[in-house]
Amino acid sequence: MASRFTLNGFWRSSPTYKVGLMLALAGEPFDYVSVNLSEGEHKKPDFLARQRYGQVPLLEDSNNGRRLCQAAAILDYLADVTGKFGGATLDERLSAREWMYWDYDKLAHGIYRSRAAKLGFRTFPEPVAAAYVAEGEAGLAVLEAHLKSRDWLVGEGPSIADIDIYGVVAYAEAGGFALENYPALGAWMKRFEALPGFGRPEDILPKQSRIAA
């Protein structure tokens, strides 16, 4: 049977990983279409017609024809349609959203840009690179302080906030960040990695397109 969801993404993309991770943890099989960013496939008219920003991820829901952009908004949608990871109450859902907005404001850029610099995808003048490292460290410190006294970011169990933020922190070491300096964050990562359905980026995102088994 055809899968309900098709994830269009790129294997090196952290926002694509967030969505794949959510689907895997929710036990939703999905077809995967590789959009080769290196070859500019995300800027071609047929893709732009489906993803207005010319970015990955793009999630298509065949039950209703929806095409969804922006990883955080997609996680929010998937929490609604699967009934999973949306938080136990409205207050938890609001907190989860707050963490997702915070992530893109204060965490992701420092980690992503430092990783891009380490992998040689981007080059920055030294003070700019140092500012990204400082931003990443500051974001990790916020998470460390929050997770010292709790198991999950919001409420008593994992939510879309944990999925969203794990999807960034998973790339921190590749950005040169020493996670051993953040023990509460490290313990949270281990709890998260023990969830049924969890997979690392290379397990969840193939390099080629794939129809769900």
Ligand SMILES: N[C@@H](CCC(=O)N[C@@H](CS)C(=O)NCC(=O)O)C(=O)O
């Ligand atoms: N805020 C977006 C960011 C998506 C994003 O930056 N995607 C990158 C790949 S990781 C991309 O498509 N880059 C190509 C471009 O922006 O032209 C989200 O969370 O979905």
